Amino acid sequence: MCKLRKGLMIFIVALGFAASSTAAFGAPVDVTYSANGTTGNWALDFSVTNNLGVDTMYIYSFGAQLAGPSITGTPTTDWLISYPDPPFNPSLLGYANGSDTDYNNIWEDSWMNSPIPNGGTLSGFQAMVSSTSAPVSVKWYALAYDGNESYTGDNFFYSPDFPGYYGFEGTASRSAAAVPEPATALLFGAGLAGLGLLRRKAKS
Numbered sequence: 001m002c003k004l005r006k007g008l009m010i011f012i013v014a015l016g017f018a019a020s021s022t023a024a025f026g027a028p029v030d031v032t033y034s035a036n037g038t039t040g041n042w043a044l045d046f047s048v049t050n051n052l053g054v055d056t057m058y059i060y061s062f063g064a065q066l067a068g069p070s071i072t073g074t075p076t077t078d079w080l081i082s083y084p085d086p087p088f089n090p091s092l093l094g095y096a097n098g099s100d101t102d103y104n105n106i107w108e109d110s111w112m113n114s115p116i117p118n119g120g121t122l123s124g125f126q127a128m129v130s131s132t133s134a135p136v137s138v139k140w141y142a143l144a145y146d147g148n149e150s151y152t153g154d155n156f157f158y159s160p161d162f163p164g165y166y167g168f169e170g171t172a173s174r175s176a177a178a179v180p181e182p183a184t185a186l187l188f189g190a191g192l193a194g195l196g197l198l199r200r201k202a203k204s
Helices: 002-020 182-203
Strands: 029-038 041-050 058-064 071-073 080-082 105-108 121-129 137-145 165-173
Touching: 029 137, 029 165, 041 058, 041 137, 058 121
Parallel strands: none
Antiparallel strands: 029 041, 041 121, 058 105, 058 137, 071 121, 080 105, 137 165
């Protein structure tokens, strides 16, 4: 029985490590995405969460760096699609603290009819990519506006010419519910195999 409990603990730890290996990281703004499909035809669906902690601060623009124009869907009709040429690049456009990343797929609710409020999550930012395998990570940015300029964080890019506007960047990881990583599948399989072996030993 002791060996069986030990096997269960190893299995649970393996599952926890597998889940954490696919988690997305980003404090003020969290972005995750699912990837479903087959080789050369991957449908991505991004979810954006506003964790900025300011009730008057809304996310109204979201963009991703993909191989080319790839957008296939938008959360609501208020979020318009844009393929800027040249792409939106925070550093080249003079934003302080902005990265030198070309964001070529953009969704924007310019009139803020249905932006993402503090504590809210919006899904349906959809794109299609033709890579051989589903992308394991995607660079993204999000723009938020706070007319009161009350945000006190320091991890954003900005322009003195546009007070109240804050930009955030990060790298999203594929969500745990998406196509499993080989390492994740291996951990899951190893856990099941070990648990089964211990059960057989316990019975004998």
